[in-house]
Amino acid sequence: MPKYHPVSLLLALALLPAARAAGPADVPKTAPDSKLMTALETELTRAMNTLGNDPAAKAKSPKPYFLSYAVADASSLTMSAQFGALTSSNQSHTRTADVQVRLGEPALDNTHGDHRNSALSTIPLPLTDDPAALSRSLWYATNRGYGRALDSFLKVKTEQQVRAKEEDVSADFSTEQPKTDMLPASPALTVDKAVWEGRLRELSGLFKKFPDVFFNNVNLQASTETDYFVSSEGAKVSTPSHVARLVIVARTRAADGMDLFRVETFESDEAGHLPEQKVLIEKTLAMAQNLVALRNAPITEPYNGPAILSGRASAVFFHEVLGHRLEGQRQRGDEEGQTFTRLLNKPILPTFLSVADDPTLATFEGHPLSGHYVYDDEGQPARRVDLIQDGVLKTFLMSRLPIASFSHSNGHGRAETGRMPTGRQGNLIVTSTKTESDKALRAQLIEEAKKQGKAYGLYFEDISSGFAVTTRRSPQAFQVIPLVVYRVYVDGRPDELVRGVSIVGTPQAALNRILATNDKPDIFNGICGAESGSIPVSAVAPAMLVSEIETQRQSQGIARPPILPPPSDGK
Template sequence: MPKHHPAATLLITTALLLPSAHAAEPAAKKSLPDTALMTSLEAELTRAMSSLGSEDPSKSPKPYFLSYAVADAASLTMSAQYGALTASNQSHTRVADVQVRIGAPALDNTHGDHRTSALTTIPLPLADDPAALSRSLWFATNRGYGRALDSFLKVKTEQQVRAKEEDVSADFSAEPAKSDLLAPAPPLTVDRAAWETRIRDLSALFKQFPDIFFNNVNLQASSETDYFVSSEGTKVSTPNHVARLVVVARTRAADGMDLFRVETFEADETGHLPDQKTLTEKTLAMAKNLVALRNAPITEPYNGPAILSGRASAVFFHEVLGHRLEGQRQRGDEEGQTFTRLLNKPILPTFLSVADDPTLSTFEGHPLSGHYAYDDEGQPARRVDLIKDGVLETFLMSRLPIASFSTSNGHGRAETGRMPTGRQGNLIVTSSKSVTDKELRAMLVAEARKQNKPYGLYFEDISSGFAVTTRRSPQAFQVIPLVVYRIYVDGRPDELVRGVSIVGTPQAALNRILATNDHQDIFNGICGAESGSIPVSAVAPAMLVSEIETQRQSQGTARPPILPPPDLTATNEKAAH
């Protein structure tokens, strides 16, 4: 349950989406001795539960639930641009989330709009000093109890004056206690000098592209152990460690449109990232494509057939479907509840099935960012079959019940400092109607010809998107492609175009899928929503849709740089003398 993450560069979803950490698998039976930190957490939790509040209901009530979640992380970040370092920092942090619930599971201080009232977040001492840890936890617990008590009084008052809610489910589910203490994450080891040289060299490649006015090569590595203890008896510690390299570049077309490309690489440690030759080839290809995009024509708004590559399809499913299957979106006065009343009904073509399986650390040998052993409520990760043969079967559940489901299925996730909600982990789309890439392309051309369209679109790469799920706004989505081609029906060469975004409404878009190709691709990312930014993955095959709607992206009004870039060759020669 990785909770502490370095700043993300690439986003996709709800609200937003970048590659992240890999937790260890749950141990079968073997557990390790408690650490000093875990011992301090348990001791202070026991003391707080016995001391807080009064048994007299006319006075301050006792909490019925208390938990401590701690992210203990060592991390390194370094970045470079145009061949020079801009940052190189290493840090160690410990952050605790203290959750206090007052009332009863059926109705407590987190009800409705007061959900965040249970949470208090503080930094903890880095040393395993029991006295220092206990005093810090005591202060946070006391403050959290005060907040929870104030909120519970408001909740009870509101219940007397408001109309009956649509979903009268409880505020907290009953779950069995878990105990699993896995080995702490290994120490963070990075050959710092070697990697500083490597990212400088990669960023220096952009010197040969004068139209690219910004570039950044960023290395992030972390080794983290997450601890969770609760008054119910749950006691879990899980390690996770990750290394990721992100290459970003930007340019601006003559008409003012800003364009960018991103390449990301991820492994469990820096030693397992691609070699420098591979990174160089990928970076140069990205830069050349960005320059080509600068000179590509702007495509007009379009409504017709298209193919989404596997990566693009993965983002599409994450945005259009995944967020709307998160449990908390099925209750509440503000949620649009797109699929709430479609349980056990078809919402996709019959040849498609969708699962979310955070227990998978890799897919076909490639790492998955959305892997974790335990979620951020101490529940074991579980595979959840969301849609089978097109039929909706369940939702992604945290410990916040909804009308149809009263228990968690291991998907309560959050960034440090946020309350967990039902979130995606590894969303995996499978198809029983698959064809080769060549056949899928032929089907696109045939469909475009059938609709009297001069071309179909092929979306090769996508950067980000967002989904609107509240009922006060249209239930719509938008996905931002980076690389788009026109596939002409008359056989002309494919044409690179720019300035397009995919828009639409979920139910219409999902039912226009005609077929998929025969292999799946991965998109790793950081997804942002109400419970913060968390690592996720989506796996899907390329898909052909009979109709997709696009609109033009914002044009921009700023000119490309007026002053030409300096002559870097002359500058380097002068420096050498």
């Protein structure tokens, strides 16, 4: 989840079948080798013994120094409904293999610089455990991958002769200890389709009571997946994954043409553990009522002053403003802005804040975390990484792509199937030693607004998404899109709901304006897109008070609300 910038965090409204891995405590570590794993090992060994060793070849080709097969064996179910009727209901079973071929040596190989994706070839695999069919498919993908890698390796060697010396001369691949851990396959997917079709129809039908809501979608996605990884280094890992996610989306349009939407996302390990229907109905009705209120709310003007970000808003803020810039690959390369590269062991946050990324956590205070996994997509065990301690930057999120001062992975090499792994966030967790009650934090907001001569401060209650620009050729900026924002007036007037707000800024300035936090961390689960594809992530953070935040108006749109009034109850 070619280079892709900006990087972004989205709610699960993208409806991707992202899976959350079961942890070591969830399943026993005893499982027989599967026929699929045996086929992977057999073909990998044959390929390594054959490639570059053909005595009949006119010109000797280089032998791969690394070869790996990563297979995602997934079963999924998705169903959607709108305005009380089903729009889709589908089940699927897929097997997809990523074949990675590296030529040269770890110090310089075919993935160097802009050629990183040359190592990867992706193909669908047979769904049955037919050894001959599996081997034939893997053979074809390996042969194709070897050709791509050879072509890119020749280009890399040529470019090295003509280009200036790079700032970071780190190797292209790290040396790691191979792991062997065969966890049992993920359990079969079980969803009571009839029950859930009825639940989705009921939830989506609630929007028929709100004539100004012109679009809604209630989507259930459930998946169970087993990931297999073998490499020429001796790695041999299989890990189960399973997740169920319910996403409710609704849209309306104000009279002035501004489109507005709300999203509610619920996640668990399986569909049977999602919230009861009564809870979902309450949440859906509250969301619809808030949309109607937003439609009639005034548009806010550009603002620069104090604000409180709720825990969810704060979590997205840290993911976008900080997290992406601490991903290892962003510290090297001619295109990267390298915001914090040279600030290692220096303060980049107030001293009362610390930040870790811990994908080993399956839950936080009883709530599931989307960014949990047992092994990353390079076969390395997930690890907690203390990124910032008491405001001081300590390390980065590392895949097997080394950078200056960090030559090894710390278990954060992640990718969507079909993409090369890079250093990515898992569960980003922000902790604070300077906490206040919500009441005290609000009082400080009003006091700070008075001090700055402002009529009001802002309170950001809910958030939808954001993106961060990390490339060198563009301003090192971020944007976060709130959904529910209030003006908190200093003269005691009731808080006022407003719309059309977008938080903007630059990272170093924004991070140093945090004054205090509350004492109740909140969770944001979502899907994050970047150069290695779209992956599930979580961010956990307390609400925070900032002395200064900059907002701008969102684009407004020119389309009118629907001219034809909606029918009533199908008439």
